[in-house]
Amino acid sequence: MGIADKAKNAAEDLKGKAKEVVGDVTGNDELKAEGKADQTKSSAKQAGENVKDVFKG
Structure with a gap:
């Protein structure tokens, strides 16, 4: 997820x-x-994003 998706979630x-x-x-x-x-x-959605970030990093 990009910055736009994070902003949309917020x-x-x-x-x-x-x-x-x-x-x-x-x-x-x-x-x-x-x-x-x-x-x-x-x-x-935020939780899913956090999981993706863990696997990217």
């Missing part, structure tokens, strides 16, 4: 955090869950 994580906060503040459980899902997806 943006997805931030977007998920924002959705979670807005969902929490507005009482929208669906939006809050969607935010958590976005963060989980971003974390999984």
Whole structure:
């Protein structure tokens, strides 16, 4: 993964955090869950990237 992919993952994580906060503040459980899902997806991509980096190095 390149720098662009890392930035995309970071943006997805931030977007998920924002959705979670807005969902929490507005009482929208669906939006809050969607935010958590976005963060989980971003974390999984990051973990895969870390594994790839280990094998490259």
